[in-house]
Amino acid sequence: MLRTDLHDGWTVRATGGPVPAGIAGQALPAIVPGTVHTDLLAAGLIPDPYLGTNETALAWFHRTSWRYDTTVSAAPAAPGERVDLVFDGLDTVATIELDGVEIGRTANMHRGYRFDVRELLHDGPMPLTVHFASALEYAEQVERQVGSRPRPYPHPFNAVRKMACSFGWDWGPDLQTAGIWKGVRLERWHTARLAAVRPLATRDRLTVHVEVERASGVPLTVEVTVGDRTAHLDLAGDRGVVEIDVPGAPLWWPAGYGDQPLVPVTVRLLADGETLDEHHSRVGFRDVRLDESPDEHGTRFTLSVNGQQIFVLGLNWIPEDHLLTRITRERLEAAVDRAVAANTNLLRVWGGGIWESGDFYDVCDERGVLVWQDFPLACAAYAEEEPLRSEILAEARENITRLTPHPSLILWNGGNENIWGHEDWQWKEQLDGATWGARYYYEDFPALLAELDPTRPYHPGSPSSPGFDPADVHPNDDRHGTRHEWEAWNREDYTFHDEFVPRFCSEFGWQAPPAWSTLVATIEPGDLRKDAAAFLLHQKAEDGNGKLDRGLAHHMPVPEDFAAWHWATQLNQARATAYAIGHLRSHAPRTMGSILWQLNDCWPVTSWAVVDGAGRLKPAWYALRAAYAPRVLTFQKRGDRTVLAAINDSDQPWRGSVRLRRVCFDGTGLAAGGIDVDVPARSVVLFDLDPELLAVAQPDREVLVADLGGQRATHLFAEDFDLAYDPAAVRAHAVRTEGGYSITVTAASFARDVAVLADRVAPDAVADSMLVDLLPGETHTFTVTTTATVGGEEFTAPEVLRSANSLALPAKVG
Template sequence: MPLSQRTLEQGWTLTCARPRGAPALPDTIPATMPGTVHTDLLAARLIADPYLDLNEITVDWVGRCDWRYELEFEWQDDGADHVELVCPGLDTFAQIVLNGAIVGETANMNREYRFDVRGLLRAGANTLTILFESAWTRGEALAAQYEPRPNNYPGPANLMRKMACNFGWDWGPTLVTAGIWKPIRLESWSRARIASVRPEVTLEGADGRVRAHVDVEGGAGLRLRASVAGIVKELPVGAVLDLVVPSPALWWPHGLGSQPLYELVVDLLDEAGAVTDSWRRKIGFRSLRLDTAQDDKGTAFTFVINDTEVYICGANWIPDDCFLPRVTPERYATRIAQAKAANINMLRVWGGGIYETEAFYEACDAAGMLVWQDFLFACAAYPEEGDLPDEIEAEARDNIVRLMPYPSLVLWNGNNENIWGWFDWGWQDVLEGRSWGLGYYLDLLPRLVAELDPTRPYWAGSPYSGSMDIHPNDPAHGCSHVWDVWNEVGYEHYADSVPRFCSEFGWQAPPTWATLSQSVHDQPMTPTSPGVWHHQKATSGNDKLLRGLDGHLPAPGNMDDWHYATQLNQARAIRFGVEHWRSHRGTNMGAIVWQLNDCWPVTSWAAVDGYGRRKPLWYALRAAYHPHLLTIQPRGERLHVFAVNERTLFWRGPVTVKRVRFDGTVLAEWTHWRLCADRLDIAALAIPDDVAKPHNPRDEMLVATMHDSVAQYYFNEDVDLDLPEARADIVVARDGGDWLVTVTARSLLKDLCLFVDRIHPDASVDEMLVTLLPGESRVFRVSCAVELDAGMLGASPVFRCANQLVR
């Protein structure tokens, strides 16, 4: 009989099985599957929203209790030889009981478990119970089992296979979850089923090749059939299905080409040719390698796709919600669309989170969004004894096989910052020779990738230099993280080095005002009022925000100025670093900002805040990551204009550089009539001294233009500029369902933003951080559900520019 599936979705209840510090609760609570204890308690109005105010603290007891999920369901015997209970996502320590008999136990939220329940099911009514032990409780037992291992964050995440950021991070709350976070199902089958398919998808010359390794449980004497792009191959079970597709259309990262996908279907056939089980995925044909060759500057770190060196304009990705089932396919698609619109071409799935659901990778495939996938190790030492190695191997096998069909996935990375931690964070003295995870990163994981997914590169860590003989965060080798900037020094120090590839760097700012005011209700609201303070998880984060303004912007005198100044500083910091590194294209081949998204409303490094709203940083990234980047950068004693071209056609045209007084007077001008940046290349010109050197650095700037690209350069920081009083004319007009807001500058307006979420929380604007000289105009498209007028849009705190802060 063909394999059949039944998802057990409806009718679950939740009970507190061990009320460790819990208030009085009903005997049973309606539960949703997939879901978590927290979301079920929220739906039943038994806890306050932990994202609001200080509620995170008041719901801490939830993670310290044991919880029981129970389902009554009907089952009719269909005569199948096998019936399996399939649990792809149980969080985390669970005992499964069916009709009073223990089916099995789990200890890993990141892998699939299958249990044979044929002999336990009854015709008619059945009872399925899943008892979840608190991860805190199990963590206490594991801490007693393992000798101390360093961990940058409180909690036992490094002793178990659970999403590490559940226990809190410097941007995330401590909300220790439990529950059924992926749908549970019953699978019925006889004789045989497809256990897994591993498609190695490669290019050989102009042709695509698929080598499908199919594992079949049972199935002696049966056959397999695979088809893709009209090519069909049929072979006995146990053989590798090898299909050659003549000249397929290639899958490219967005901006370099299209993303054609082909459906690969593998069928399991009985002797009569009937399909008894089937597997299908969409695949893409592209070549891939990671160039880590030695050169005269150190060790390269360059992604080469379809024989093309791709400059990575990336962002780190964290779980988009603390409660994972709330991240729907639609939400994934929205967030990835936001990344693409910001000219981001790679998302790094960070190792303190999860292997994302299929919907994430499918959306990346469709969008041409490259994916760097960490294995789940972050900022801690991990024991290599006890049950942990077997769990880690099972988890890695599961997810390598699950994710390898997706063409967007281009790198497996061993860990986040753990090798760096062993070198620099005092671990060696604490460990006293005990294991800390190196065997996973240098032996187990690369061995599994080579066995299961040989078409993709593996890298041992982020950061990592490629050798334990070279410091892991040496910017001349491999990938590096830049965190002294922000933690210790100002953003001008991004210019101190040119990493071969920077896989983490970032600068903090609060969320949008609408998000902040929806999640914090302090009266009055200040940077240090209780709710705002609680939504700042970084050590000395608020102090660093203010210290980071030093030398750039004045210290803010009120909450509105603090909010704008810190958001502006975040945007400027990241744009400064990215433009510096991109001007060294060839030496540097990628930047992955920390971070794209947030999991809750918080002051953090994100470009898109926890309620999905774009911060000014998002607009700065869109500009800094633009495929045609024009930027003015110092080289030695001279200023140069750089044209950085990430398009597949050359970029050429006249470049004009003007030195302009803030009142709009052109003081000097120079045009080079034919600057040409070849495809995927860079071109540079030294700016003549009579243009590049100011008479009054407090009142002058450079403006470079090439076609529609504009670069601006100031000779001083804002605190040392004579910025005029901001004056502008504003005209508002309807355009369908949107508003067109025309701002005409009557004075220099530096980094103008219209914070329309101050008018309505759902309002948005298409552009921010716009600089206008006197007489220049810009039309802003605003989406807003209420009537807009010039008075509303022209006053602080909606109308903001740097002039207001300095004056």
């Protein structure tokens, strides 16, 4: 097999649509892989779509067509030789011509395409052209053909196989890309090639399924090597299976449960001793199970690896950049490492994005981060007729095959909120009997997985209650399957989580703006207002700012000053995150999963992400890290009682004596006690409290504190707007250290949620901790890393050294 990349010498130009005069007719250098947006950005012909109101100014892209051109020089095919032109990804509606001859049309960015071009090759250069039509106009055409289907946004994203959030989402821009977004090459081969290789590893066995494409009928041999073991198979037809027992194989474990050994696998296709083709991958030996058995609460939803039940500490994952071709392995490593640093053990690849690159799954394999994989269908009804049906099934087959080696992949999921939408979002009236996707979720995907990957469990949709007719048991029933909790954010308050005890919560979250440095790099100083057009363009949620304000009003006054409001909303997101996760974890093993919406952003935006579009950590990330820690103390409600939950998700017992104190904000001791705890590994124990600890006399100025082994929980008896905080509760000093600064904070009165918003001083500055509660006389040192040289006093300025205390008072300009 000879592979020749065709990534050089491309140009791109507009061929139709409302193209601005300065761009129409120009042939520009094109980067392949790439997209038109990135090429025009590089040429300085469009402004950065992520800044200000530029997204709106670039809406003309939606109905524009493009042409990519290069020349190919390739010798004519030798007798018996095949030559294929291979595109790993075309975004999205494309017509391909070689030497003036149309060789194919595509309408799916989620799969690759292969064209036999041996009859077209000749000596001398040949033009290769890829025409891209407007994906929006194609979707509108398909919608007219198959009928309109319900969806939450104006564009018919459910009528074309393109990244759904390309068309805008409640956290993402409406930038509809086009281009050769993955690799393109010529492949020359003879006799036969490996068409598909599926290595399926369980705890002590490797099963490799091989499919070949033949150019002749000569006998073939498949050789499989895993570690130090090799097996051979004589292949008479075009399919075969090689099984290799690997007794004592090193087990692959999720993060927090063990190591992640990866074993190389090589598959060679041979004829008369000649290697015709090779396939290389890595596998991890482990077993995966999903327990959905009935119990006294309903039905379980518990994932196990190697027989060990896993409480999922998860995050939802969206594409790391809306302009996908800018995502590098290094960016993926940094993003996944931020999840790991927050004690996360699972990422859910959400169904409105893409099938992620091999780099993403490799990184997760190496770090022990489990992957929940949605099929890319989200928040809409999907037609089961052509031309969509065959494309959805083809992309599913290709990507199931591609992803089977990865041990991190633990669960397949049919789609996002589609089953729920069919039941609750007035779809049935709109559909009037039309297809909506049920066949995909209940028949097609299970059948494909039974054929291609029977080693992993399948879930028909998130949320859903498998085994029950949705008409009888609601898809979002907290007693069964998976639940999404969005009433808290949309209509109630984060304390609304107490109303339900889901078996597994696969979506919930709370919004906040991005970090200050990200915000000021995105919009002009004059737009740092909640009602500014540029700020609102980067707040995509329906009534998002209204929900932020109402969420604040449950707990504290809504600041009028924008900088104070920015901090208050970030703090409220952090509290909402910790509150919901504490609730979920405290109910284990009834509840066995928490997947927060969401880890990351694809551009600078106010959203539910804990890491913003520039990769900066929001306060909620620190709250998440603490809430997902292996050992956690948290005060929880059980009916009308307040109890202390000791959560031990480590593999060793947690023993010690909890120190309990009810103190006045000025440090006066009011009541004290202790609890001896012995919490077994991977378990939760609830402790009732001495009534004296809860017998508060002055709810506006008392706090209950629990301490054990470096873990602290605090419980307040009133909301912030009623608390008698001392607004000058802390003093601080900063000193220069190697690699940054050290900021030491000492409390003279109870100080809640103390934080150093370091990026306000220098854009690259990061604090090691945040949201620290201090009793009078206590000290905490924040370590800030930065390359900047600044005055240390800048880190103690009021707009940088923040806490909850001042937010309960009339806001001050910060």
